[in-house]
Amino acid sequence: MALEHALxxxxxxxxxxxxxxxxxxxxxxxxxxxxxxxxxxxxxxxMEGDGWVRVTVVEQADRPAKxxxxxxxxxxxxxxxxxxxxxxxxxxRSDLAVKMRGASFGDRATVxxxxxxxxxxxVTRLDHYRALMKRDYPEPSALTGADLDHYxxxxxxxxxEESQVAWLTEYLEAQA
Amino acid sequence: MALEHALxxxxxxxxxxxxxxxxxxxxxxxxxxxxxxxxxxxxxxxMEGDGWVRVTVVEQADRPAKxxxxxxxxxxxxxxxxxxxxxxxxxxRSDLAVKMRGASFGDRATVxxxxxxxxxxxVTRLDHYRALMKRDYPEPSALTGADLDHYxxxxxxxxxEESQVAWLTEYLEAQA
DNA sequence: GACCGATATGCAACTCGTTGCACTTGCAAT
DNA sequence: ATTGCAAGTGCAACGAGTTGCATATCGGTC
Numbered sequence: 001m002a003l004e005h006a007l008x009x010x011x012x013x014x015x016x017x018x019x020x021x022x023x024x025x026x027x028x029x030x031x032x033x034x035x036x037x038x039x040x041x042x043x044x045x046x047m048e049g050d051g052w053v054r055v056t057v058v059e060q061a062d063r064p065a066k067x068x069x070x071x072x073x074x075x076x077x078x079x080x081x082x083x084x085x086x087x088x089x090x091x092x093r094s095d096l097a098v099k100m101r102g103a104s105f106g107d108r109a110t111v112x113x114x115x116x117x118x119x120x121x122x123v124t125r126l127d128h129y130r131a132l133m134k135r136d137y138p139e140p141s142a143l144t145g146a147d148l149d150h151y152x153x154x155x156x157x158x159x160x161e162e163s164q165v166a167w168l169t170e171y172l173e174a175q176a
Numbered sequence: 177m178a179l180e181h182a183l184x185x186x187x188x189x190x191x192x193x194x195x196x197x198x199x200x201x202x203x204x205x206x207x208x209x210x211x212x213x214x215x216x217x218x219x220x221x222x223m224e225g226d227g228w229v230r231v232t233v234v235e236q237a238d239r240p241a242k243x244x245x246x247x248x249x250x251x252x253x254x255x256x257x258x259x260x261x262x263x264x265x266x267x268x269r270s271d272l273a274v275k276m277r278g279a280s281f282g283d284r285a286t287v288x289x290x291x292x293x294x295x296x297x298x299v300t301r302l303d304h305y306r307a308l309m310k311r312d313y314p315e316p317s318a319l320t321g322a323d324l325d326h327y328x329x330x331x332x333x334x335x336x337e338e339s340q341v342a343w344l345t346e347y348l349e350a351q352a
Numbered sequence: 353g354a355c356c357g358a359t360a361t362g363c364a365a366c367t368c369g370t371t372g373c374a375c376t377t378g379c380a381a382t
Numbered sequence: 383a384t385t386g387c388a389a390g391t392g393c394a395a396c397g398a399g400t401t402g403c404a405t406a407t408c409g410g411t412c
Contacts (some may be wrong), residue, residue, distance in 0.1 A: 003368080008281075009281065019390055032274060033270070033273070033274055036371090037390090045392090060389090064388095067390090067391080087290040088271060089297060091210035092208065092268060093208070098205075100329055101208075102181070104321055104322045106257075110261075117262060152346070153276055159343045160336075160339055163335045163336055167332045167336070171331075174328055213362090214361095214402095215400080217361060218362085218399090236359090236408095238408065238409065240407040241407080
């Protein structure tokens with residue numbers, strides 16, 4: 001499991017409530033790790049039980065109170081331990097590739113539709129990532145530390161989306 | 177779920193036993209979908225119960241008998257139906273990216289080691305895919321039908337691995 | 353004959369994540 | 383007052399995949 005560790009990274013950067021984490025996972029960290037709010041609340045509960053995080057109820061002016069989590073020393077140790085272990089390479093799973101491969105056993109036109117929809121989606125993401133890049137890292141060569149880390153992960157997102165766009169574009173041209 | 181459908185694609189191409197499918201998933205189809213033999217046997221059992229596949233016990237000369245599965249008309253319909261539904265884009269999960277982003281909360285050197293290991297792995301895969309490409313598709317422009325489908329999926333694997341190699345290389349240079 | 357390894361299939365327990373729903377607080381509009 | 387909506391938290395049931403182990407067959411070897 002790595003959602004725990006992804007949450008530790010997120011909370012180390014900035015303490016947050018479950019809902020704030022959910023939103024953050026829809027953005028930066030979520031490029032390479034997604035999670036629903038249900039899953040996040042569940043894991044936060046377990047992490048609190050394990051003593052990895054500490055919770056503080058924060059009253060708010062014009063909305064319900066929230067529970068803000070921050071990382072305990074024990075959690076920091078757990079994160080450091082995890083960072084020191086070799087990363088398994090998570091097997092990728094692409095429904096779309098399976099459909100592309102199986103297109104001759106069904107209606108090829110509908111598979112092409114799926115490919116077009118995915119292409120549009122990847123183009124959107126790519127645009128979004130590039131906008132973030134332009135806004136946050138106009139001068140990449142000057143970066144160090146956590147800023148450099150964030151920049152390089154975003155670069156990974158961009159390279160990945162570019163390769164997906166290139167692939168699907170090539171696919172549509174070849175199947176035209 | 178899509179393992180069922182990945183298996184339907186595989187069995188539509190060529191009937192096979194559980195173990196043969198496991199091996200095949202370590203190769204071509206496995207570029208974009210992986211599965212262990214336990215999972216494959218489990219799903220094959222369910223698919224047989226659903227009437228999607230039919231099983232034939234095949235005695236073999238100098239080894240134990242195997243159970244060869246092939247797709248029934250009902251299974252073919254299920255596959256065609258699935259191919260006609262829009263593909264959800266499976267969220268990707270990268271432990272490595274989380275570690276890269278969290279590197280400043282642990283020992284950066286060990287994270288770099290993980291990145292180097294992943295880079296080596298992606299280079300190996302890329303070489304493998306390129307060898308397959310050279311061997312199986314020396315003349316891509318002449319392809320049609322299922323051959324074209326297979327070629328294009330392999331192209332996706334190559335483009336993906338290339339982007340990963342480029343990313344991790346850039347990462348290591350930037351962190352040097 | 354006993355053991356070993358490869359082939360071949362499978363179960364059980366567990367972990368992780370998804371889906372669908374439920375509940376409270378606070379504010380704003382009717 | 384009641385309705386509705388957004389923020390915020392959470393549960394229960396299910397689905398999918400992993401890990402570890404179990405089992406049988408067949409050939410070869412000691």
